[in-house]
Amino acid sequence: MPRRSRRIPILVTALLAVTVAGCSPQPTPNSGGTTDAPSAPAPATASAAPVTPGAAPAEPFAVGVRQLDLARDGRALPVTVWYPAAGEPGGTPRSGARAATGRFPVVAFSHGLTGTPQEYAAVLTRWAAAGFVVAAPRFPKTSGTATQPDVFDVLNQPADVSYVVTEVLALGGRDGDPLAGRLATDRVAAAGHSAGGITTLGLFTLARDERLDAGIVLAGSALGVGTTFSGPAAPQLFVHGELDEVVSYASGKAAYDQVPWPKAMLSLPDGDHGRSLLRTGDPAFEVVVETTTDFLRWTLYGDPDARHRLPDGAGRNGVAAFDDRL
Secondary structure, X not given: OOOOOOOHHHHHHHHHOXXXXXXXXXXXXXXXXXXXXXXXXXXXXXXXXXXXXOOOOOOOOEEEEEEEEEEEOOEEEEEEEEEEEOOOOOOOOEEOOOEOOXXXXXXXXXXXXXXXXXXXXXXXXXXXXXXXXXXXXXXXOOEOOOOOOOHHHHHHHHHHHXXXXXXXXXXXXOOOOOXXXXXXXXXXXXXXXXXXXXXXXXXXXXXXXXXXXEEEEEOOOOOOOOOOOOOOOOOEEEEEEOOOOOOOHHHHHHHHHOOOOOEEEEEEOOOOOOHHHHOOOOOOHHHHHHHHHHHHHHHHHOOHHHHHHHHHHHOHHHOOEEEEEO
């Protein structure tokens, strides 16, 4: 395990003090969150290598769902996979549905502390319907099913995600697998919420996975994983509520400022830690879903129209501000 920072025990105490830490869709009193000292923005480096221009699917897909029983070095990692499926779009994801025709980019999603992948289904199924294969592991020591959640185990999770990515990409070349021939194995992104956002940042810092073309950090920070970004430039999208009571907006913004690659930050002035991500009735939910989906369409499909939609879509209904440095 990487050496722990002396700051971690103080910061994780704040995380653990919040009911259903990291994943709760319920509003909770603002405790001030975890705050890092403001930092100067990192100097920009070379732009990300452009994805070959293309067009993301114009129409939504039906969504299929399956389970993978994976484990890394004795760490159980059951994975829920949502994917574009054949059939009429809409409705409940169908277990074992036949995959749609095409080759689809892969997005690895990391849940928050005491969460599960299923709590994010409202967002993840929308990504799958838009033409992405979404693989979401349940982590052994930080999920809602863990006997005694261990926040320090977040530092092991970037390696878990890399392992999951390897196993999922292998399905594309495995004869007889439902996803054989259906994966764009050269187009991969990582995303995560709260502790899963920290996990995602770790995949671009202390445990850089150079297969990743882009990242989405939802209500996350650089807690424990640092901001020593390395490897090929990979665009990053941060989404953070300014009233976040678990991971302070200031700490998320501090991490964002240090990203040296093309980046954007969607700030929700009335957003807390989770409702806009987990509650379809929240006014910001559609803005978050559409912004993240268009970001994935641009970074993984190379869709220029999706890139052009980002600023206007993010500003829809006046529920968010968009800092665009992509």
